[in-house]
Amino acid sequence: MSDLRKSLVLHGGVLVLLFGLQFVLPAYHHGVVARVMVMASYAIGYNVLFGYTGLLSLGHAMFFAAGMYGMGLTVGVLGTAPALAFGVVAGALLAAVVGALALRTAGVAFMIVTLMFAQAGYLTILYFGTYTRGDEGFVIPQAQRVLGAVDLSDPANRYFAALALFALCLMVSLRLVHTSFGRVLIAIRENEERARMLGYNVFARKWAAVVISGTLSAAAGAFYGLLFGYAGASFAGVQYSIFPLLWVLLGGAGTVLGPLVGTLFMFYLIDLSSGVTSAYMLIAGVALVLLTLFAQQGLMGEVRARVWRWLP
Amino acid sequence: MDFGPYLFLATLEGAVGAAVLALTAVGLSLVFGVMRVVNVAHGEFFMLGAVLAWWVATTVGGHPALGFGVALLVAPVLVAGIAAAVDMTVLKRIEYDPERTIVATIGLLYILQQVTLMTYGPDARPVEPPFNARLALPWVEWAEGGLRMYWPWGLSTTSYKLAVIGAAVVVLLGVWALMARTRIGLLMRATQLDREMALAFGIPVERIYALVFGLGAGLAALGAVLVVPIQQAHYLMGADPLLLSFIVVIIGGLGSLPGTVLAAVLIGLSDGIISVFFSPTLAKILATLLVALVLVFRPRGLFGAQAV
Amino acid sequence: MAAVSLLETRGLSKHFAGLRAVEGVDFTLPEGEVRALIGPNGAGKTTFVGMLCGRIAPSSGTVAFEGRDISHLPAHRRIGLGMAYTFQITSIFARLPVLENVALAARRRLKGAAVTRASLAALERVGLADRADQIAGDLSYGHQRLLEIAMGLVQAPRLLILDEPTQGLADSEIADFKALVRGLVVETTVLLIEHNMNVVMETADRITVLNFGEVLAEGTPAEIRANGAVQAAYLGTG
Numbered sequence: 121m122s123d124l125r126k127s128l129v130l131h132g133g134v135l136v137l138l139f140g141l142q143f144v145l146p147a148y149h150h151g152v153v154a155r156v157m158v159m160a161s162y163a164i165g166y167n168v169l170f171g172y173t174g175l176l177s178l179g180h181a182m183f184f185a186a187g188m189y190g191m192g193l194t195v196g197v198l199g200t201a202p203a204l205a206f207g208v209v210a211g212a213l214l215a216a217v218v219g220a221l222a223l224r225t226a227g228v229a230f231m232i233v234t235l236m237f238a239q240a241g242y243l244t245i246l247y248f249g250t251y252t253r254g255d256e257g258f259v260i261p262q263a264q265r266v267l268g269a270v271d272l273s274d275p276a277n278r279y280f281a282a283l284a285l286f287a288l289c290l291m292v293s294l295r296l297v298h299t300s301f302g303r304v305l306i307a308i309r310e311n312e313e314r315a316r317m318l319g320y321n322v323f324a325r326k327w328a329a330v331v332i333s334g335t336l337s338a339a340a341g342a343f344y345g346l347l348f349g350y351a352g353a354s355f356a357g358v359q360y361s362i363f364p365l366l367w368v369l370l371g372g373a374g375t376v377l378g379p380l381v382g383t384l385f386m387f388y389l390i391d392l393s394s395g396v397t398s399a400y401m402l403i404a405g406v407a408l409v410l411l412t413l414f415a416q417q418g419l420m421g422e423v424r425a426r427v428w429r430w431l432p
Numbered sequence: 433m434d435f436g437p438y439l440f441l442a443t444l445e446g447a448v449g450a451a452v453l454a455l456t457a458v459g460l461s462l463v464f465g466v467m468r469v470v471n472v473a474h475g476e477f478f479m480l481g482a483v484l485a486w487w488v489a490t491t492v493g494g495h496p497a498l499g500f501g502v503a504l505l506v507a508p509v510l511v512a513g514i515a516a517a518v519d520m521t522v523l524k525r526i527e528y529d530p531e532r533t534i535v536a537t538i539g540l541l542y543i544l545q546q547v548t549l550m551t552y553g554p555d556a557r558p559v560e561p562p563f564n565a566r567l568a569l570p571w572v573e574w575a576e577g578g579l580r581m582y583w584p585w586g587l588s589t590t591s592y593k594l595a596v597i598g599a600a601v602v603v604l605l606g607v608w609a610l611m612a613r614t615r616i617g618l619l620m621r622a623t624q625l626d627r628e629m630a631l632a633f634g635i636p637v638e639r640i641y642a643l644v645f646g647l648g649a650g651l652a653a654l655g656a657v658l659v660v661p662i663q664q665a666h667y668l669m670g671a672d673p674l675l676l677s678f679i680v681v682i683i684g685g686l687g688s689l690p691g692t693v694l695a696a697v698l699i700g701l702s703d704g705i706i707s708v709f710f711s712p713t714l715a716k717i718l719a720t721l722l723v724a725l726v727l728v729f730r731p732r733g734l735f736g737a738q739a740v
Numbered sequence: 741m742a743a744v745s746l747l748e749t750r751g752l753s754k755h756f757a758g759l760r761a762v763e764g765v766d767f768t769l770p771e772g773e774v775r776a777l778i779g780p781n782g783a784g785k786t787t788f789v790g791m792l793c794g795r796i797a798p799s800s801g802t803v804a805f806e807g808r809d810i811s812h813l814p815a816h817r818r819i820g821l822g823m824a825y826t827f828q829i830t831s832i833f834a835r836l837p838v839l840e841n842v843a844l845a846a847r848r849r850l851k852g853a854a855v856t857r858a859s860l861a862a863l864e865r866v867g868l869a870d871r872a873d874q875i876a877g878d879l880s881y882g883h884q885r886l887l888e889i890a891m892g893l894v895q896a897p898r899l900l901i902l903d904e905p906t907q908g909l910a911d912s913e914i915a916d917f918k919a920l921v922r923g924l925v926v927e928t929t930v931l932l933i934e935h936n937m938n939v940v941m942e943t944a945d946r947i948t949v950l951n952f953g954e955v956l957a958e959g960t961p962a963e964i965r966a967n968g969a970v971q972a973a974y975l976g977t978g
Binding site: 231 | 678723
């Protein structure tokens, strides 16, 4: 089997498995996996920038929140489908502006600039508390969560919508690594100056990566609001910028399946620990330190290094 | 109160904030300057200083001044020790790689914060100030062709607040003397200029790093001990000092100590003044945007000369 | 001047904080030539080449490529016009396979199956075809230098700039390299920055000597060898 075929079989198999799971999972885990798929889509968006382009953003929550609030604040006026589209476009535009500014810096400065922009975004949501209800957030009424004739508040429909979003993001990511554009992103990650001196417009490609990454993150945010019927400022906070970094590091940066594996693993780790302690962010903290110390490549990165060399 | 006395009061409150901020930010700046790493857990070392101060003061008991005095010595030293241990067990092992250090210190941030939540709990607790005499302040106004001094109602401060400003000045002078006048300061500056060269000259760079990381955290903790009689100790109190220190260090020029102090005074004062007249949220939005744009368009900071 | 030269600089200068690294260099490189650029350490060779390909902004002066002023084009646009540059300090994608390194250089002008074909051909020319699937970082130092040259060749450049390509190569590899460069003459123009006089004398059509940032002499290898000022400059620096 060619490497490409192996990869298609593997990723197709994962999607089929996720599709089949909905019929066997008990109600609680059914809900968790739906949530994981939406968050894994967010992580896939993050991975485009961090894993493939080598740019570490500490502010992706602003894109997630742009999608969530872009959808949530307009859904009452525009209707469900246009509001969803509005959220995604809002995230894409934000990413275009932030990318154009932040990419003038590199390394640590890029991390801090993205962190600051996201913090300004979070504070802006608090400042306009009249509309956003600040930290408390707002509920999206069930009547507005109907896409076409499909009621997304119904668990089965919700699972299916989450799977559709995840499958789309996974395919975008898988396609990306096989295009020459995606390969140039990897080249930029590996050696930016060499890529420039091969004649590639490095800035334009990094900017495009920020926009793609921000758009996928915004789509995840908009879907999250719609599927779970809630938008709140905490989704724009620092924690939600750290989460995708953690999930991607854990699952394996620069691997197509890494974001799903990392998100799933972390969700269940926190879920299991919640019986022991309410301080679940402790688990996240310990995981971050241990990952930086001992497992830079993450789970799927280790799999690629040891078993499946062809893993994209 | 009239506008004049009101502004004077706001400036005084701002000066207290600026003093504490200067200590915290100089700690962050020192670590960045010498080690070239950003410590995202810096705010948690601040928080730890405050919580430990509460713990020490309650354990010691007796006169408030006794408990506070012991806390002033013990808490920063304990925090510095913890930080030095983190440096040796974590940062050294990842070879001070700038990006990995940020990720690791984010992890550390959550560990310190959540362990504090699990042990100290979610409550905010005060430490009694060692002395707290109320000082009414005079103001002058034009009245019938001449200057007249009077004591506006509400225009006052406390002896403790003035002492905080004094203590910060003394400590900052101490840091300056340490860096400029001692052998250990010389070694730090040598390490800052050229790590490889310092290693070649037999300077124990690893020990210098542990020392600097501890010193940086200790300064944050000291700032927190000073502020905890005014502002209570709480496990989430590290976020604001971290954000403000970031702002100060970036505006002041990364790693430049005089620039950092100058920026701390400026930002501490304006933060105090602005938040009296405007929404603090709006002030913070503008401040964070300012920092981002300074980094984008003037990466050397507004006062500093060192590049990122 | 009759024909338009491939590369031309007029009054090209670079000052670093008062230090004149390159001063008023007028340099003309006709199409189809192998030109060597030599000079003692610190003569400004690397700075000069950096200004040619856009890595360093000149303080004053102009650079023209095929008669077109490119002084204000960013590096990637200049490469796009048909310059290729190999780094003095080996700069490859160390964690990617050898073939992908070359393919990245090829994809800017080719698509689909042609990429792999051209990449393998370039690897063949430098003698690395049998190592196409290895990780580039695992190659020996000499082979990494050859990989860089393959990455330059596959771009089918109008002008190939080689910055100290033989540094760190073994004698046998240097012999192969000389043959490779001579074989390029029909298809491209070469600007060679080189320390190894043996390589310079045997491969270059003409030689330009830089000293203290200025052109000291220019001529055929025989003329340069006989030039008293050049001898003095080299002897003066040991």
